[in-house]
Amino acid sequence: xxxxQTLQRRQSxxxxxxxxxxxxxxxxxxxxxxxxxxxxxxxxxxxxxxIITAIVFVxxxxxxxxxxxxxxxxKDKLVTFLVYGAxxxxxxxxxxxxxxxLERGVxxxxxxxxxxxxxxxxxxxxNQAVEGGTPVLGGAYHAVLGTLQITLWATLISVxxxxxxxxxxxxxxxxxxxxKAITFFVDVMTGIPSIVAGLFAAALFTLLFGPGTRTGFVAxxxxxxxxxxxxxxxxxxxxxxxxxxxxxxxxxxxxxKWRTITKVVIPTAISGIASGVTLSIAxxxxxxxxxxxxxxxASSINWNVFSGWMSTxxxxxxxxxxxxxxxxxxxxxxxxxxAAALLxxxxxxxxxxxxRFVAQIFAPKTSR
Amino acid sequence: xxLNSLKASxxxxxxxxxxxxxxxxxxxxxxxxVLFSVAVFLMVQAAPILSADPAEVTGGxxxxxxxxxIVIGTIVAAAIALIIATPVGIAVALFISHYAPRRLARxxxxxxxxxxxxxxxxxxxxxxxxxxPQLAKGYAxxxxxxxxxxxxxxxxxxxxxxxxxxxxxxxxMVIPIITSLSRxxxxxTPNLHEEAALAMGATRWEMVRMAxxxxxxxxxxxxxxxxxxxxxxxxxxxxxVLSPGALGASLIKxxxxxxxxxxxxxxxxxxxxxxxxxxxxGLVLFVITLIVNMIARFIITRHKEFSGAN
Numbered sequence: 001x002x003x004x005q006t007l008q009r010r011q012s013x014x015x016x017x018x019x020x021x022x023x024x025x026x027x028x029x030x031x032x033x034x035x036x037x038x039x040x041x042x043x044x045x046x047x048x049x050x051i052i053t054a055i056v057f058v059x060x061x062x063x064x065x066x067x068x069x070x071x072x073x074x075k076d077k078l079v080t081f082l083v084y085g086a087x088x089x090x091x092x093x094x095x096x097x098x099x100x101x102l103e104r105g106v107x108x109x110x111x112x113x114x115x116x117x118x119x120x121x122x123x124x125x126x127n128q129a130v131e132g133g134t135p136v137l138g139g140a141y142h143a144v145l146g147t148l149q150i151t152l153w154a155t156l157i158s159v160x161x162x163x164x165x166x167x168x169x170x171x172x173x174x175x176x177x178x179x180k181a182i183t184f185f186v187d188v189m190t191g192i193p194s195i196v197a198g199l200f201a202a203a204l205f206t207l208l209f210g211p212g213t214r215t216g217f218v219a220x221x222x223x224x225x226x227x228x229x230x231x232x233x234x235x236x237x238x239x240x241x242x243x244x245x246x247x248x249x250x251x252x253x254x255x256x257k258w259r260t261i262t263k264v265v266i267p268t269a270i271s272g273i274a275s276g277v278t279l280s281i282a283x284x285x286x287x288x289x290x291x292x293x294x295x296x297x298a299s300s301i302n303w304n305v306f307s308g309w310m311s312t313x314x315x316x317x318x319x320x321x322x323x324x325x326x327x328x329x330x331x332x333x334x335x336x337x338x339a340a341a342l343l344x345x346x347x348x349x350x351x352x353x354x355x356r357f358v359a360q361i362f363a364p365k366t367s368r
Numbered sequence: 369x370x371l372n373s374l375k376a377s378x379x380x381x382x383x384x385x386x387x388x389x390x391x392x393x394x395x396x397x398x399x400x401x402v403l404f405s406v407a408v409f410l411m412v413q414a415a416p417i418l419s420a421d422p423a424e425v426t427g428g429x430x431x432x433x434x435x436x437x438i439v440i441g442t443i444v445a446a447a448i449a450l451i452i453a454t455p456v457g458i459a460v461a462l463f464i465s466h467y468a469p470r471r472l473a474r475x476x477x478x479x480x481x482x483x484x485x486x487x488x489x490x491x492x493x494x495x496x497x498x499x500x501p502q503l504a505k506g507y508a509x510x511x512x513x514x515x516x517x518x519x520x521x522x523x524x525x526x527x528x529x530x531x532x533x534x535x536x537x538x539x540x541m542v543i544p545i546i547t548s549l550s551r552x553x554x555x556x557t558p559n560l561h562e563e564a565a566l567a568m569g570a571t572r573w574e575m576v577r578m579a580x581x582x583x584x585x586x587x588x589x590x591x592x593x594x595x596x597x598x599x600x601x602x603x604x605x606x607x608x609v610l611s612p613g614a615l616g617a618s619l620i621k622x623x624x625x626x627x628x629x630x631x632x633x634x635x636x637x638x639x640x641x642x643x644x645x646x647x648x649x650g651l652v653l654f655v656i657t658l659i660v661n662m663i664a665r666f667i668i669t670r671h672k673e674f675s676g677a678n
Binding site: 072073075076079080082083084085086087089090091093094096097100101160161162163164165167168169171172173178179181182184185186187188189190191192193194195196197199200202203204206207211212225228229232256257258259261262282285286287288289292293296297314317318321322334337338341344345348349352 | 382389391396397457468482483485488493543594602607654657658
């Protein structure tokens with residue numbers, strides 16, 4: 001009786017009726033054991049163990065909380081577990097994709113892969129590599145060049161148009177109906193399926209230059225359709241956060257509006273604009289579908305974007321997987337595909353990092 | 369400085385002003401023109417299919433009979449993706465905005481953005497080589513035990529290259545879109561509403577349910593619609609993961625096809641009428657995604673005007 005009273009006195013009013021903090025670890029341990037037991041009944045595997053443990057833990061912890069702390073607290077706990085679980089589930093594909101690409105891509109990423117094309121690499125060559133155990137010949141040099149050229153041309157088309165449109169939207173067109181229309185349709189354009197952009201470019205050049213016109217430039221036009229809205233949106237956001245005081249100070253000194261924009265507004269926002277452009281490049285560099293319908297597929301180096309078919313890294317991956325060079329032994333093709341995938345992911349990640357770096361390091365110093 | 373030179377420079381400046389505002393206006397109009405011409409060029413190139421002899425269209429029964437199964441396939445794939453991605457995407461957004469430790473939340477946001485940065489062809493390759501064989505085991509079990517439901521009718525695909533696998537890969541690609549948009553909206557919830565709920569003794573979930581979710585509902589709907597737009601138009605994941613075939617109810621058998629994958633798989637070798645046919649299919653896809661996106665954008669803009677959050 002006396003001991004009971006001491007216990008009650010030690011519990012604060014605020015923490016009364018709550019489970020002690022170690023309770024959750026007890027439930028974790030119990031569900032780990034129970035999970036191991038159940039999964040060994042069905043046939044033990046680490047994945048099965050993890051899944052069953054997770055389910056048992058969520059159920060057990062919810063029930064324990066419901067009994068000790070009441071229904072409302074139990075609901076809160078359940079949602080917390082589900083929200084954490086959703087995040088972990090979303091991480092699974094990311095980790096799996098990155099791990100797969102690293103594991104399978106690294107063996108194929110050699111000097112030979114980077115600096116030779118697929119010119120002259122036939123099924124027989126691949127068969128020989130498999131039978132003789134010699135290194136896999138052929139590489140993605142032509143695809144890397146194609147990617148760089150097509151992306152460069154797409155950037156050259158999109159950046160001026162996107163930048164000037166954003167300038168119009170922010171500096172000249174505030175409040176006008178045309179501005180509203182452009183903003184709305186730019187947003188709608190971000191949702192155009194990439195393959196439709198490819199078909200548009202293909203249809204346009206078919207009308208202009210006859211059917212079957214497939215060159216790197218057509219692909220660049222298709223990519224621009226995807227790239228322009230991204231450039232407009234990010235540039236617009238950046239121009240909007242340039243403080244109005246800067247513009248007013250320039251006007252007060254008698255500076256013309258266009259000089260104010262080119263010499264004051266854009267330089268202030270340049271870090272954000274550059275970062276937005278980099279991100280948009282990262283977005284289009286991995287596009288496959290529009291290239292497929294506009295630039296065709298090549299196995300040799302093509303330096304001319306205005307004539308001849310061209311290959312890019314994504315289409316290279318696609319064709320190496322779907323139609324291996326040697327149908328009887330697809331392993332060399334798969335190896336090349338993963339090496340190209342690794343190269344492509346590295347390019348995209350590098351662009352993303354550069355974008356963040358540019359945005360942070362060269363950000364304008366504002367008083368806020 | 370004489371008066372004349374001042375006047376001269378003023379004139380030059382005025383010309384510069386006019387030219388600059390002119391070209392920026394031109395750039396804006398050009399964008400509208402591009403979107404308009406996307407529609408026009410696709411229509412011009414698609415037109416021959418409507419007047420073509422039905423027997424010459426693939427399938428031999430006219431364009432409607434050709435396009436309908438792949439439209440349904442597209443919608444089914446997108447529906448599977450959304451059923452998986454919407455709850456997960458919203459939960460992940462909640463995790464980043466309200467549940468994760470403050471210091472780590474930003475980093476977690478970057479991690480989810482990484483999911484969006486991975487090119488679609490790599491997801492396709494991953495689905496083709498890693499995911500499909502894993503899921504194939506599950507399909508065999510489903511066909512054996514739940515085969516009486518038409519959706520899981522056997523025989524299950526041995527390779528796992530089915531509609532359901534394509535839907536899962538699409539879901540992975542849609543999650544970051546739904547997450548990043550919902551997260552933005554969740555973070556805009558007025559702090560006072562949240563604090564008021566907590567002060568009344570609400571648990572964290574009750575606070576989310578009463579303050580955050582009602583505020584964010586339009587945002588969640590439009591995020592889901594934008595995710596739907598992406599899932600409808602996604603090409604490479606489906607082209608690589610699905611082994612196409614005739615329309616069927618079973619999600620775990622080989623079969624079905626989506627518009628985007630149909631175009632990607634057949635366009636490179638197509639010529640003549642087949643080319644027009646595929647462009648017409650692209651036009652149908654364009655119209656569907658345009659409608660979905662316009663509804664989404666409309667909800668967002670309408671919400672922005674009266675929310676006061678911006």
